[in-house]
Amino acid sequence: MAIMFHSVKTILPTTTDKLFPRGGYAPQFIECEMSELPITPQKNLLLAALPLDVQNRLQPKMELVPLPLGKVLYESGDTLSHVYFPTDSIVSLLYVMENGASAEISVLGNEGLIGVAVFMGGESTTSRAIVQSAGYAYRLPSRQFKDEVNRHSEMLHLMLRYTQALITQMSQTAVCNRHHSIDQQLCRWLLLSLDRLPTNELVMTQELIANMLGVRREGVTEAAGKLHKSGVIEYSRGRIRVTNRPKLEQMSCECYAVVKKETDRLLPFAVQVIALG
Amino acid sequence: MAIMFHSVKTILPTTTDKLFPRGGYAPQFIECEMSELPITPQKNLLLAALPLDVQNRLQPKMELVPLPLGKVLYESGDTLSHVYFPTDSIVSLLYVMENGASAEISVLGNEGLIGVAVFMGGESTTSRAIVQSAGYAYRLPSRQFKDEVNRHSEMLHLMLRYTQALITQMSQTAVCNRHHSIDQQLCRWLLLSLDRLPTNELVMTQELIANMLGVRREGVTEAAGKLHKSGVIEYSRGRIRVTNRPKLEQMSCECYAVVKKETDRLLPFAVQVIALG
DNA sequence: TGCCATCTGTGCGTTATCGCACATAGCGTT
């Protein structure tokens, strides 16, 4: 399969060793165009939705950090030292079982935050947060985040709404895992990722997608082959380009639409303009 | 299979028509011994964990309502008029798909409440809340519940902790749906139900269990047959008695233990004394 | 230019679960 992808430069180190259990993946990164698109806290839609005075209070306390692919923001059971507000990165919440098998619980980008357990009170969760698409995030020490949430009820209510959206996605994942085929789930997964990216191209091997979906790599290969035959995607060695998004949506199970609709309802400020393939 | 179950009296009407999509189930109820065990708000462990002054404020606003098997407390998309604090009933959060297939997202008893979406801000969810084991619950109008939560930060924090426990269970359900066999999942499901009942006997047909697990009824029949052969359970026509709980735990997947441990961590006041089979 | 790690494609037997059909059994009602 000869597909042209524009060349990219490696600008961030990877930390994938032992992080993606099955794979030995060492990918490259799309250059982050810092000069053209300055990364501000407002790139995160939750931060942007806060009242201006709260934004101003938070700004000096936050720190912009790069999130290379495969970086683990926290491990199951870890006490969370910071919460992260992605600006252009994508993070998966992944559950890893005793035998090493895994499954994605939810995925989030600049519409969300990593670390709801901080204000939920548990301080840790049973899942792992792992960077699925490299980029940046603003982070805030948990302690200060908690103070702000307790001080500004508007911030609390925003976080709670986001948490409900997260719950919706988790529920739907459970249902999808039960009832839908790998083909359909791949479509759902691609759409969820696509919604959190500025382009229609994702940097992700089939091996990693398989880890996220909790299925065999070969299963993803087969499903991706079908999507290619249908003219929906093109791909090559860790890059996937969606060329027909409407058809992708059509081939997906209802789960994508349900989650999208509910997320848009709960977080109307985060309604995304979809990049047409 | 000749198993003796103590006779029971029907004391509550059922509302199962069209509520459990696949089944035409019309079961009886175990008599609720009101006189021996007065039902007080403190039977619900969340209510019991509140500061006394808050309990006293809430008490007159709450109403004790019977929850017959199969009753739908809310439907997907419904605006929640009340939140429910079960005292001795069990409620499942169930997702019902477009084609009628379903899957349980989580289950809760007197350690929880139905209606987290009220203080999360969404006012509705994409799931259905349905009574899985008849009993009672105290309910509180959503409006008043919200006021109390906003007024008493202690109450808010308690609810948030419970919500995190709920999230943990949802996540684990997603993983379990992906990776574990029907046999294992049945064990998990029985244990989760058992923990929320005062006895080691549950009133539930295999058909309904299949609905909860999102699998075929025949699959549950087979799995239950194996458990019986192993001497773990006895059952007959809508009643299941667990006779060897340790073995049941041993045959379950890790998911039960993970959820239990995390729930106990988050809600230490709700640690349950397990009825030995 | 050629090497080589790694990503993707494919085949094949095995297994779990499904969907359907129908048989058997338990229990309340007449």
Place this chain on the structure above:
DNA sequence: AACGCTATGTGCGATAACGCACAGATGGCA
């Protein structure tokens, strides 16, 4: 005591996904 509804048991072919093995393709790098 017989009936009938409902719950449970069982068999069977179809299917989806699995685990494994290995072939082929790609692209970075020496």
